[in-house]
Amino acid sequence: MAFTTENRKIRDIFQRASIYEVPRYQRDYVWKEINWKELWIDLQFTLKQNNKEIPWSHFLGTIVLNQRLNKTKGIDIYEIIDGQQRMMTVYLLLIVLYKNFNKLGTESSKKRGTYIYDTFITSLNMESERELVISNDLYDNEIKLAIDSASRITTISKDNKLYKLYSYFDNLLKNKNFDYLDKFLDKLLSVNIVEIISGEDEEIYNIFEVLNARGQKLKQIELLKNHIMKYVQPREREFIDNAKSKWRIIQENINHLNDPDALIQHFTKCYIEKDAENQNSIYRLIKEEIKIEDLSNFLNELEFFSKIYKEISQRDNNDSVIRYFNIKRNQQIRSLLCAIYGLYNKNIIDEQVKNQSLLQIRNFFFIFNTTQQTSNKTDKLISTISYKVYNCETQNEFKILFTDFMNTLYQYIENKDYKLFFETNQSFKYSNKDKNLKRNSRLVKYVLELIYSYTQNDTSIISNEVTLEHLKSDDGTLENSSIWNITLTNEEINSNILKNKPILEKIEILKDKSSIKENQNLSKYIDNDEFNIIKRKNELINTIFENVFKFDKSIFHLTKEDIERYKYFENIFIENDEKELLKLLKEEGKNFEVVLSKNPKYNELNNKFKNLDNIKFNDELI
Known part of the structure; x- marks a missing residue:
């Protein structure tokens, strides 16, 4: 079936006995006031040109429709491939006109309202039932509520997802008389539109791409969807x-x-x-x-x-690693996190390996961020390792790849004085008195939660049940805003008991009332009736970098020599197209040579290995 291209008017589109379906995979309705205003201004202009010698009409653009082979109760069904923004906007404007004709209350206006409802808002099926002309799973309920409000001449709820669109046109039309509304309706129905119809998916998707892809008007994911639906096999x-x-x-x-x-x-x-x-x-x-x-x-x-x-x-993910990257708004890392989760979900790596690797990624970036380095230094590394990890085939191969990656990352923090950077880094200072420090609340709270959880063996600290409390009163200074002058308490203790009491009194209250062990032990920092803030600072920083955020590049107990030898064999096996040896290498990792030489079932494969040119053997295994 060849496609047809016709110059139509809105009247032609909406008055035929049809239903226009918006596929579920289409994007949401995204037009804003700037789009509605453009349509309104053009329609107003056409009204003013009504008696001029040169006719003027608005061109709405192009719609691409895929005609279904089967009718529904005698009604033609068209799938909107492109143009749902235009169609939805016009449809809601017709509903608003329906409301405002009803609102006038005269016999003529009521008849005109009924005409709009019967002709353009609904289609009559062969069973004498009325079907909505636009069918959109995401908005069907909102459309029905809007039509119901128009029938009863009431305002739709602000919770309605189409409220802003409906209200925009309603506010412009609500005080207009019959003659104005009648002329406006006529001009709206006379708006020109190009309609392209086909019954063949491939043809429709090709038309859609030509109309949209070259100008990059749509999101890339929408163009990708169209590309996949156009070509995916079998047809x-x-x-x-x-x-x-x-x-x-x-x-x-x-x-x-x-x-x-x-x-x-x-x-x-x-x-x-x-x-x-x-x-x-x-x-x-x-x-x-x-x-x-x-x-x-x-x-x-x-x-x-x-x-x-x-x-x-x-955003509300409670996983400790993911929470950190969400707090830091680091989206670049997501490809690597997904790659590791993917291996776990495919049962290529076990849960312990997954958790160990994710933890070290977080710990590295905590130190990296503490030392105030920018992520553009690591973006290329993340991209490269993400591909390798996502496509690796065994747990031992992953351990090699990940350790090699960790060794590379370590170079960025190797000679950095983490603790000194932490002391001066304003990201770890929080104050309600300073808007620049107030935004650090999530990070400060996150770090304290992990520190406290490290010694909280019998009970857990639930993030949404604790708040930040300054020991020395929050006066907006950097000294009192520092994390070592802050603790965690529940809301009741914080607001109703501690308030602005002196620090020694707060410590006694926390010792008696708080279930958090670190709060119960704050009295250890009291020397000669003074709170030793330096002592707490040093202990807290030591806990952060020696326990909570400790970076260990060798969690899988692999040396640089192990990795270099693995990569050496990998390159030779790839060059010689030795798939069996490569498969065994990936399965066994650093134990490859031992398994190959000691396991009798690999005798033939071992001989092939020994006959390869340029192989440097491990003398201890020969």
Whole structure:
């Protein structure tokens, strides 16, 4: 079936017996006042040109529709591939006009309202039932409530997701008379629009891409969705429907993101070895690097990745590592975090290895950030290791990759005086009196929670149940804003008991009332009836860097020699296309040579290994 392109008017689109469906995987309604205002100004201009010699009409743009083969109760069904923003805006404007004709209360205005409802807002099916012309799973309830309010001439609730759109036009039309509303309706129905219709998915998706991709008007993830739906193989209805279902899941997993493109930005770092030129060229990179026949697997992996991404990108995630990066607003690390979670979810690494590696990543970046270094130093490293980790096949291979990565990171902090930097770093100072320090509350609280949890063996500290309390009164100075002058208490103790009492009195109250061990032991810092703040500072900083945020680049007990020998063998096996030896190397890691030489089942493979050119053998094993 060839596609048709027709110049239409809004009247033609909305008055035919049809339902226009917005697919679930389409983006939300995102038009704002600037878009509504443009339409309103053009319509007002056409009204003013009514009696002029040169006719003027508004051009709304293009809509791309996919016509369903089967009707529903005699009504044609069109899927909106492109143009839902325009269609939804006009539809809500028609509903507002319906309301304002009803509001006038005359016989003529009521008839005109009924005409709008019967002709443009609803379609009559063969069972004499009225169907809404626009069908959108995300907004169906809001649309129905808006129509109901228009019928009863009431204001829709502010909780309605379409409230701002509805109210914008309602405020402009609410005091207009019949003649004005009638002329306005006529001009709206006369708005020009280009309608492109086809019944073939491939053709429609190709049209969509030509109209949108070159100008980068849409989010890259929307262009990616269109590309996948256009080319995913095989081209069978059941398979394509399954692909659409997967995309709906992906969309649901990223609905909470301010920028949904973040998902594919981090996914491509894991899935494609080559880096995009910049954040705006991710979609182009995917098109260049992923073959059409591989799109199905790409979609499967993206769905898998999106579930992990949903977990680690939630602001209220209670995982200690993820909380730290959310507090620091470090999104660049997400590709690596997802890669490690991915290996765990695929049962390639166990939970202990996962937790150990994530903890060391956090501890490194805590020190890195404490020493006030910028993340652009590590961005390229994160991108490279993310790809390697996501695509590694065994736990021993991961340990080699991760330790090598840790050794590289260590170079950035090797000769830094962490403790001195910590003392002077204003990120660890908090005060309600200084707006610049007030924003540090989450980080200061996070660090204290971990310090206190280190000695809190019998009970846990629940973040949302504790608050920050200054020991010496908060006067806005850097000295009293420092983390070593701050503790954690529950809200009741903080607000109702401690208040602004002297520090020694606070310590006695905390010793008696608090369930936190560190609070109970604060009296150890009292010397000669004075609170020894220096002593507490030193102990707290020691705990931070020697216990809580201790960085250990050798958690998997691998030496630099182990890693170099592994990489040496890996390169030789790849060059000689020795897949069996490479597979065993990845499985056994640093124990490869021992297993190969000592296990009789590998005798043949061991002989092949010995016959390779340029191999440097371990003399102890020969």
